Amino acid sequence: MSNTTSVCKTADWISTHGLGAIQDSTSTFSITAEDGTALVRPSHPDQLSGRLYFTIPSPSPKHTNLKAVAVDFTAQTATIDAVDVYLADLVNSKNSGLNKDKSFALDFPTEVVYKGKGILVSILIQFKDVSSRLMIESVGIEI
Secondary structure, eight states: OOOOOOOOOOOOEEEEEGGGOEEOTTOOOEEEEETTEEEEEOSSTTOOEEEEEEEEOOOOTTOOEEEEEEEEEEEESEEEEEEEEEETTEEEEEEEEEEEOEEEEEEEEEEEEOOSSOEEEEEEEEESSTTOEEEEEEEEEEO
């Protein structure tokens, strides 16, 4: 009789809470804390889209290969249409035309290696109207 052991490796993530959202300088969104999430709503009917930014903690020196980006959120008549990942001031991954209305993860299409100087995730939000809302729980990077 053979004795085999199955090892299930889980993914490791570095992430930030949704309440870490930083508004674009042109954004007039309302961001408030609600039920452990960042509740984002448009403030004006003439600004129904805009960007939010999230700083991500640096990985340990042993885990510098970045594999994917994830956004955990729920929405009511709102979508995330683009996600960009910056290492320092250089865009390393751009994803547009997403039209996501619930949590998702996107693998990086090429190898992305962290070399210090910070990680930033930018998301583009599109609201249908002023009653729309988006609740962001977290934004993270798989290492």
